[in-house]
Each structure stands twice: as C-alpha cells, then as structure tokens.
Amino acid sequence: MRARRSCLAVPGSNPRFLEKAQSLPVDEVFLDLEDSVAPSAKEGARRSVVAALKEGDWGGKTVVVRVNDLSTPWTYRDVIEVVEAAGDRLHCVMLPKVEEAAQVRWLDLLLSQIERTVGLPVGGIGIEAQIESARGLVAVDEIAGSSPRLETLVFGPADFMASIGMRTLVVGEQPPGYSEGDAYHYILMRILMAARARDLQAIDGPYLQIKDIEGFRRAAGRAAALGFDGKWVLHPGQVAAANEVFSPSQADYDHAELILDAYEYYTTVEGRGAVMLGDEMIDEASRKMALVISAKGRAAGLTRTTSFQRP
Ligand code: GLV
Ligand code: MG
Numbered sequence: 001m002r003a004r005r006s007c008l009a010v011p012g013s014n015p016r017f018l019e020k021a022q023s024l025p026v027d028e029v030f031l032d033l034e035d036s037v038a039p040s041a042k043e044g045a046r047r048s049v050v051a052a053l054k055e056g057d058w059g060g061k062t063v064v065v066r067v068n069d070l071s072t073p074w075t076y077r078d079v080i081e082v083v084e085a086a087g088d089r090l091h092c093v094m095l096p097k098v099e100e101a102a103q104v105r106w107l108d109l110l111l112s113q114i115e116r117t118v119g120l121p122v123g124g125i126g127i128e129a130q131i132e133s134a135r136g137l138v139a140v141d142e143i144a145g146s147s148p149r150l151e152t153l154v155f156g157p158a159d160f161m162a163s164i165g166m167r168t169l170v171v172g173e174q175p176p177g178y179s180e181g182d183a184y185h186y187i188l189m190r191i192l193m194a195a196r197a198r199d200l201q202a203i204d205g206p207y208l209q210i211k212d213i214e215g216f217r218r219a220a221g222r223a224a225a226l227g228f229d230g231k232w233v234l235h236p237g238q239v240a241a242a243n244e245v246f247s248p249s250q251a252d253y254d255h256a257e258l259i260l261d262a263y264e265y266y267t268t269v270e271g272r273g274a275v276m277l278g279d280e281m282i283d284e285a286s287r288k289m290a291l292v293i294s295a296k297g298r299a300a301g302l303t304r305t306t307s308f309q310r311p
Helices: 015-023 037-057 075-089 101-118 134-138 140-144 157-164 184-196 213-227 236-245 248-268 285-298
Strands: 006-011 028-032 060-066 090-095 126-131 152-157 202-203 230-231 275-277 280-282
Touching: 006 015, 015 285, 028 037, 028 157, 037 060, 037 075, 037 202, 075 090, 075 126, 075 202, 075 213, 090 101, 090 152, 101 126, 101 140, 126 140, 126 202, 126 275, 134 140, 134 152, 140 152, 140 184, 140 248, 152 184, 152 285, 184 202, 202 213, 202 285, 213 236, 230 236, 248 275, 248 280
Parallel strands: 006 028, 006 230, 028 060, 060 090, 090 126, 126 152, 152 202, 202 230
Antiparallel strands: 275 280
16 A cells, blocks of 8 residues: 555646645645646646656655546546556546546546556556545445545545535534534545445545644544544645654554564464453454554654563
C-alpha cells in the first residue's frame, strides 16, 4: 500500500503551484483538472499537467491526476490525453463524483486500452474514487468492488454537504444547530467499512479554512481515530499536521513492535497463546492490532527506540 497521509491538491492550470508542489513533503500529489480549474482553462490545464508529469521531479511521492467527472464533456479526453502522453509517470487516476460502479468500470476499460496502445503494463495504473453525494454513498459497497485497480475511496465533503443539503458553508466543521455528536460520523464510517471490506485505503477530503491549523488538526484527528489513512491538504501549512496526525506516535509504534516481538517469543519459544506483557494481556487479536500500527509507523519512516528483552 502506498503512503497517503497527506494528499496535496494542485490546480492543474497553475504552473507556479505545479512547480511548488514538487518540493513539499507530502505522500501524494494530485494534479487537478476538475473543480480547481475554470471551464475555460480545462484544455490548457491538460497540457500543463502533462508537462509537469514529464518534466517534474516528484521524488518518491504518489502521483495522481484528478480528471473531470462523467457528467461533463471533458472526462474521456482528460484520461486519453494525460495517460497517453505521461502514463508512465502516473500512479493513479482519481475519478470524482462517482455514483455507480459502472463509472469506475468505464475508467478501468479505457485505461486498459490506453496501456495496451502505448505499451504500459495493463492494470498498472490505479484508480481513486471520490464519494461525494448521497447516491455515491448509497452505492459505496458496489463501487468499492468495481475494479481491481481501485486503491482508495476518497470522501469529498464539499460536494457531499451540498448533495445532502447540510446546513452550513464551512466544510469539515459541524453544522450550527447540531450539538448531539459528529455530523460526519456515519458518512466516514460508511466509507471506511466499504473500503476495508475490499482492502482499500480510505482518505478524508479537504478542510477549506486553510489558516485554521487547529481546526484542520481536529477534523483530521477525527478521521484518523476511526482508521482513515490520510487527508487532503490544500496549503503548505496543513502538511506537517496531516503527516503527524496520520502517523502513529513514537510511543504507540514502539509498543506495537514490542507486542509483535513478545507475542512471537511466547507463542513459538514457550508455546503459549495468551500471555502477559507487563500489565497487559496480549493474544492473537493484539498481534493483529499491533501489525496495523507497526505498518503505519514503518510507512511513516519511524524507527523503534526500544527492544524486547526475553524473560
Ligand atoms: C472534494 O472534492 C470535495 O468536494 O470536498
Ligand atoms: Mg468535490
């Protein structure tokens, strides 16, 4: 699985942002042809995105292009122009406003044709599907199982809030008048369940108040606590917070590695199943939980600061 703690949105029509994005320490960049590009700039943006893919230095980042959604005239040309010219530089295509599995299958087939035509490995380019409407959420299980190319489900809160008529204009914050809990809990959980049932990553969308880093942290922390793998960032100021919030703490990472070593020792050397590690009882389920934290920690580049001492 690719790391996606921080996924930077970069308007495809802005050469300065396309340049700047290369130097930011994000796990993923997505070069946008959709909602951050004006209709009159769509065709020029395709050329800028292709140039940035071919000439840019994207380091070890996951590189994605977001095409326009299938209700527009632009989608097929977005895919064909970008993937034919620079498919070898691209990890995934992001499809916004997905409402049914057939839309993802369409993209899958088109990508296969282009890959065959230009001599890329068929199936090599992944898909990220944005869930950003009531229709998309209701169909999310079917969407999650629609193609082996799918790598992530991505929540699009701005479009989603518009779609359901949520009574606020502040994306990612609780709607005024709702003080009973988290207005996003059901949506986030629904997407997370569909994703995990198919071994996909789940990514939270943007927080638009870019000056409010504490607000960003709060919204990101909410998704991270449930199990989400990362969140969009719109501004350099949000990057460090995203990377931090979606990485395990050093203490949790050390503890997870300790559980794995201790469990390995007790089950193999001593032949026991449920054992004590300090004051904590650990068993096979603890090992599974530790594997998750350990994998996230390693992906985040953490190294352990403690080691297991055999009794
Ligand atoms: C992102 O695309 C959103 O609509 O929030
Ligand atoms: Mg959107």
